[in-house]
Amino acid sequence: MEASEILKQTTILFVEDxxxxxxxxxxxxxxxxxxxxxxxxxxxxxxxxxxxxxxxxITDLEMPVMGGLELIDxxxxxxxxxxxxxxxxYDDLKHKHSKVRAHLIKPIDSENLLxxxxxxxxx
Numbered sequence: 001m002e003a004s005e006i007l008k009q010t011t012i013l014f015v016e017d018x019x020x021x022x023x024x025x026x027x028x029x030x031x032x033x034x035x036x037x038x039x040x041x042x043x044x045x046x047x048x049x050x051x052x053x054x055x056x057x058i059t060d061l062e063m064p065v066m067g068g069l070e071l072i073d074x075x076x077x078x079x080x081x082x083x084x085x086x087x088x089x090y091d092d093l094k095h096k097h098s099k100v101r102a103h104l105i106k107p108i109d110s111e112n113l114l115x116x117x118x119x120x121x122x123x
Contacts, residue, residue: 003118004032010121011035011052015045015059015071016087021108028110033117042066046074056083056120058113061090072100083120 010033016022017040029036037052039045042059043066049057057075061068068086075082089106101123102116 003114006118006121007032007034007114009034010056010117011037011054012117013037013039013045013049013052013054013057013059015039015042015057015063015068017041017060017063021106025108025110025113029113032114042068042071042074045071049075050078053079056085056117058085058087058117061086061088083123085116085120 012029012033012035014022014026014029014036015038016025019040022038022040026036026038035054037048037054039048041063045057045059046066059068059071072084075084084100085102085104086100087104087106087108101120104113104116
């Protein structure tokens, strides 16, 4: 299957507390993916995950209310095979999680993001 077809069949939950970053990347993804759901923190994201069961979760780590690492732990309780991508400004072991399929360092390159989503869907 071609990359564009994979994206057209993919639903994304995008979790980011920075409104400007979230708006820009959600707009970019909506033009390419089947559906994009957005959340500003982990608590809201968990509710949306349970309701919608997206194909891929893309989450920031440092957020108010519930951070990305706690969100990942909670998602894995529901589905330990869930495709999860972390976005972070840090490249260190403190900001890693064994159940995550990919780590993207901010600022996020949009084409790299698409390639990472496609890679997650192929696994």
